[in-house]
Amino acid sequence: MSHEFERETLNRYLGEHNLKHTRQREIILEAFLESKGHVSSEDLYQTIRSDNPRIGYTTVYRTMKLLVEAGLAEERNFDDGVTRYEIEHEHHDHLVCTLCGKIVEFESALIEKTQSDIAERHGFNILRHRHELYGHCAACRDD
Amino acid sequence: MSHEFERETLNRYLGEHNLKHTRQREIILEAFLESKGHVSSEDLYQTIRSDNPRIGYTTVYRTMKLLVEAGLAEERNFDDGVTRYEIEHEHHDHLVCTLCGKIVEFESALIEKTQSDIAERHGFNILRHRHELYGHCAACRDD
DNA sequence: TTCGGTGCAAAAGATTTGCATATGT
DNA sequence: ACATATGCAAATCTTTTGCACCGAA
Numbered sequence: 001m002s003h004e005f006e007r008e009t010l011n012r013y014l015g016e017h018n019l020k021h022t023r024q025r026e027i028i029l030e031a032f033l034e035s036k037g038h039v040s041s042e043d044l045y046q047t048i049r050s051d052n053p054r055i056g057y058t059t060v061y062r063t064m065k066l067l068v069e070a071g072l073a074e075e076r077n078f079d080d081g082v083t084r085y086e087i088e089h090e091h092h093d094h095l096v097c098t099l100c101g102k103i104v105e106f107e108s109a110l111i112e113k114t115q116s117d118i119a120e121r122h123g124f125n126i127l128r129h130r131h132e133l134y135g136h137c138a139a140c141r142d143d
Numbered sequence: 144m145s146h147e148f149e150r151e152t153l154n155r156y157l158g159e160h161n162l163k164h165t166r167q168r169e170i171i172l173e174a175f176l177e178s179k180g181h182v183s184s185e186d187l188y189q190t191i192r193s194d195n196p197r198i199g200y201t202t203v204y205r206t207m208k209l210l211v212e213a214g215l216a217e218e219r220n221f222d223d224g225v226t227r228y229e230i231e232h233e234h235h236d237h238l239v240c241t242l243c244g245k246i247v248e249f250e251s252a253l254i255e256k257t258q259s260d261i262a263e264r265h266g267f268n269i270l271r272h273r274h275e276l277y278g279h280c281a282a283c284r285d286d
Numbered sequence: 287t288t289c290g291g292t293g294c295a296a297a298a299g300a301t302t303t304g305c306a307t308a309t310g311t
Numbered sequence: 312a313c314a315t316a317t318g319c320a321a322a323t324c325t326t327t328t329g330c331a332c333c334g335a336a
Contacts, residue, residue: 018314018315019315019316020309020310020311020314020315020316021310021311022309022310022315022316022317023309024316024317025316040300041300041301042300054317054318055317055318056317056318056319057301057318058301058302058303058317058318058319059316059317059318061300061301061302062302062316062317077222079220079273081299081300082299082300083300083301095261095262095265095267095269097267098270104265104267106261106265108257108261110253110257111254111257111258114251114253114254114257115254115276118238118249118251118276119238119276119278122238122247122249122280122281123280123281123284124238124240124247124276124278124279124280124281125278125279125284126238126276126277126278127241127277127278127279128277128278129274129275129276129277130222130273130274130275130277131272131273131274131275132272132273132274133258133261133262133267133269133272134269134270134271134272134273135262135267135268135269135270135271136267136268136270137265137266137267138265138266138267141266141268161289161290162290162291163289163290163291163334163335163336164335164336165290165291165292165334165335166334167291167292168291183325184325184326185325197292197293198292198293199292199293199294200293200326201292201293201294201326201327201328202291202292202293204325204326204327205291205292205327224300224324224325225324225325226325226326287336288334288335288336289334289335289336290333290334290335290336291332291333291334291335292331292332292333292334293330293331293332293333294329294330294331294332295328295329295330296327296328296329296330297326297327297328297329298325298326298327298328299324299325299326299327300323300324300325301322301323301324302321302322302323302324303320303321303322303323304319304320304321304322305318305319305320305321306317306318306319307316307317307318307319308315308316308317308318309314309315309316309317310313310314310315310316311312311313311314311315
């Protein structure tokens with residue numbers, strides 16, 4: 001899947017919301033799509049900076065929020081006080097290595113089902129959840 | 144269970160670590176134990192303030208970290224940028240109402256087991272995890 | 287007396303906001 | 312032309328630190 005599809009989604013969103021298609025937004029979307037995911041606005045700002053010194057970090061922060069609004073990005077927090085973004089795709093949770101920072105995605109229908117049961121039992125209507133397992137990955141355990 | 148037990152735990156900890164037993168620490172521990180749990184340092188500071196205007200918020204922040212060290216408190220974060228503390232007790236996770244802020248604890252052996260399996264499958268050695276379900280509680284859904 | 291503790295003010299770090307200017311449409 | 316976007320600086324917000332003074336042991 002090329003990036004064309006994503007870019008089109010953004011353009012449609014911009015059009016539908018009276019927002020302008022700017023060079024900065026294009027550059028930021030590009031950098032985001034090319035990232036491995038789980039990048040912070042600061043990461044993207046640093047990456048973009050070298051080729052585009054005139055771009056402001058404020059614009060990156062604002063644009064990432066916009067991408068979330070547009071449904072292209074999803075916000076994630078991994079307990080280190082930095083907001084990270086990943087390309088929106090099917091629901092999943094994360095394993096995080098606290099030594100090297102490696103992030104692995106996982107998904108469990110059984111856990112999802114159990115969550116629903118628990119929520120129902122407590123009368124809650126669940127809108128979203130966070131589920132993160134923190135520890136040491138195989139590579140780090142060998143050191 | 145009275146608070147005497149907890150206070151003794153703190154005193155033992157203080158003694159074992161060459162730390163002093165101060166009036167402030169006593170006041171803060173008292174306020175913490177009397178809270179319903181899931182309180183922030185700021186919450187405690189405000190509560191304590193009325194009776195003890197001379198206490199500094201810095202001391203509250205520092206003391207809460209100390210209580211965590213001592214094993215009396217546990218740190219929690221619920222996505223609103225504020226660190227909360229609860230009285231340390233058996234492991235559990237949380238349901239959070241995003242409308243009224245209500246926090247309900249839950250525990251599931253099935254989920255714990257599934258988590259272990261997933262971690263093992265990915266070669267991770269899990270040290271801790273976060274699992275929070277966000278939504279609307281029964282009371283708020285009725286409004 | 288001697289360290290650790292406290293309180294204030296200032297610093298930090300991530301993110302947001304005010305505002306004058308620049309730029310899509 | 313007009314409304315939105317940008318970029319810089321300054322403001323926020325929560326938590327941490329530096330430092331002179333205080334107080335427990």
